[in-house]
Amino acid sequence: MPTPTVENYLKALYVQPPAPGQQPTELIPMGQVAEAMRVSPGTATSMMKTLAEAGLVEYEPRAGVRLSERGLALALQILRRHRLIEQFLVQVLGLDWSEVHDEAEELEHAISDKVLERIDLLLGHPDTDPHGDPIPPSHGQPAHVELTPLSLAEVGAQVTVARVLDQQPDFLNFAHQHGLTPGSRLTVLAHQPAADAITCQPEGAPSLTLGTAAAGKILTLIEQTAS
Amino acid sequence: MPTPTVENYLKALYVQPPAPGQQPTELIPMGQVAEAMRVSPGTATSMMKTLAEAGLVEYEPRAGVRLSERGLALALQILRRHRLIEQFLVQVLGLDWSEVHDEAEELEHAISDKVLERIDLLLGHPDTDPHGDPIPPSHGQPAHVELTPLSLAEVGAQVTVARVLDQQPDFLNFAHQHGLTPGSRLTVLAHQPAADAITCQPEGAPSLTLGTAAAGKILTLIEQTAS
DNA sequence: TGTTCGCATTATCATAGACTAATGCTTGCA
DNA sequence: TGCAAGCATTAGTCTATGATAATGCGAACA
Structure with missing residues (x-):
């Protein structure tokens, strides 16, 4: 049985973004590990x-x-726990999506496989958590879905928010207030490179201008490209 | 924040039975602490x-x-967590009462107050766990209820099982199979001092002879004494 | 080609929690 | 009253996880 600390290192290694242009199998430098942990x-x-x-x-x-290979399998198992717990906290206990990350961070190390599978059953085997992050299956890798950061979507495109990468409560509250939650649809109105910003129109909410850094954290599924 | 280890010591100190004839405020010898932990x-x-x-x-x-005083307050808080989690695992996730103790043993150290209060709400503020153990309120002491061990109930008495003290899965499975669960009613048929046993008749189940040690772990509410 | 700067590594130390083994109280009994 | 037996305490060690500080490697630039 790995200790909670070991589990956290493995999880951190798994979610490290590869350096631009690199395969996810490349080596992660120690500085990045130290910073992540x-x-x-x-x-x-x-x-x-x-x-x-x-x-x-x-x-x-x-x-x-x-x-x-073993480390990867373990990391996926921990991520599965984390994300199922998040989904459970939102769906069953009614917590806010901005607060479940930290809760799950603790619970993921304490929950047994048995309880986890009961939760999975109760939730109807969800495949994403409240932030749209994929829940790995109990064995094997999660399915890969091609998503586009909102910051790179074309002007005029209609997109559906699929995943919100930042887990900071402030950012999540902001996203929620402006209708940027998984499943919500929006239209890209304009890019303003000079202002480093993008303007979009969520369905049923006022239009909104975001910095490209923020927009880069919103991953979308392209429903319809510009004519 | 106390560590999980500290929490376990406090909980163990709280549930130590006082030596026969002693007040619960008496000193617990170190040997007993070492054995309990x-x-x-x-x-x-x-x-x-x-x-x-x-x-x-x-x-x-x-x-x-x-x-x-502070240690007592903390111990009660941890016991509250433990017992609410047990009740939750049985009521919401459908686990068996014989397996929830060990699960709760881990989860009680990981769960936040916020999640705990949601669970309490979802369960409708229960006041006992699946074994009949009282769930302490968020502040203050649990109400005291006078219960009689089955081993001491009079022949002919009608009693209701209120609490099962032993948390061993084997014992709990045995108790469940014979209708000795909190809320079930039974009549005391006979004491057999020579055989160190007691015979009782659970409602809707075959009559049953238990050793007095086992019967001492079943606490009952006396409904009706012998004529 | 050499030097320097940035990062990584090593060495040393701290803390929590456990163990074993040796020592030391205390009490009850002869 | 004195001593043995049974506990409790102390002392020293171990592992996991962290820190800091000093050293070392290697790559880029002059």
């Missing part, structure tokens, strides 16, 4: 050595780490 | 010192420990 670089190095000895990662000194 | 005596001593420094217990060397 908010520990000192020395702590990150020694933990990666420990995980490597346990066969959960492949560690190349001064180059970086990547998850091993 | 399944740690070595040395570990118990050093932990009690730590808890005493934190103001959670009163520790008298070579005499024993008792919970301080």
Whole structure:
């Protein structure tokens, strides 16, 4: 049984974005690990050595780490727990989507497989959590869906919000207030490169201008491109 | 924030039965603490010192420990979490009462007050868990109800099972199979002191002979004494 | 080609919680 | 009254996880 700390490292390694243009199987530098886990670089190095000895990662000194096959399987299992718990907290207990991330962060280490599968059943085997993040199946990889950041959607396109990447409560409250939740539809009205912004029109809510950094955190499914 | 380990010690101290004829405010000897927590005596001593420094217990060397006011409040809070979670696992997720104790043992340290109060609401503010153990209110002590162990009920008495003290899955399965669950009614048929046993007749189930040790773990409410 | 800067690694230390083994009280009994 | 038995305490060690500080490698630029 991995400790909660080990589980958190594995999860963090899995969700590290690959450097631009790199495959997700590339090595993650130690600095990135240390920052993701908010520990000192020395702590990150020694933990990666420990995980490597346990066969959960492949560690190349001064180059970086990547998850091993076993580490990947474990990371997916933990992510499954985390996301099912989030969905449960929203659907069954009625918590707000902005507060469930931190709750799930604790519960994911305490819940048993049995309870988890009961939750899965009660929820009807959902495949995403309240933020649109895919819930990995109990075995194997989650299905890959091609999504486009709102910041890259064409002017005139009609899109459906599929996933909101930022888990910060402030951002999630903002997104909720403006109708930017998974499933809501919107039309891209304009890009303003000079202002580093994009304007869109959510269905049933006032139009809205976002910085491209914020818009990059909203992943969408393109329903209809500009004529 | 106390660590999970500290929480477990406090809970264990609270549920220690007072020595026969003693007030619950009496000192608990270290050996009893060590046994309850399944740690070595040395570990118990050093932990009690730590808890005493934190103001959670009163520790008298070579005499024993008792919970301080703060320690008692914390212990009740943890017991509330534990028992509400058990009730939730049975009522909402449909787990068996024999398996929820161990699950709750983990979850009680991970759950937030917010989630707990949602669970309490969803369950309609129950006042006992699936074993009949009282759920402490969010502030203050649980109400005291006078219960009689089945082993001490008079022959001929009609009683209602109120609480099952043993949390071992084997015992709980046995009790369930024979209709000895909280709320079920039974009549005491006979005591057999020589055989160290008691025979009773659960409503709607075959009559049953139990050892007095087992019968002592079934607490009942006397509905009607023998004529 | 050499030097420097940024990052990684090593070394040392701290804390919580556990263990075992050795020592020390205390009490009851002869 | 004195001593043995039974607990409790102390002392020293271990593991997991963190920190800080000092050292070391390597790549980019002059």
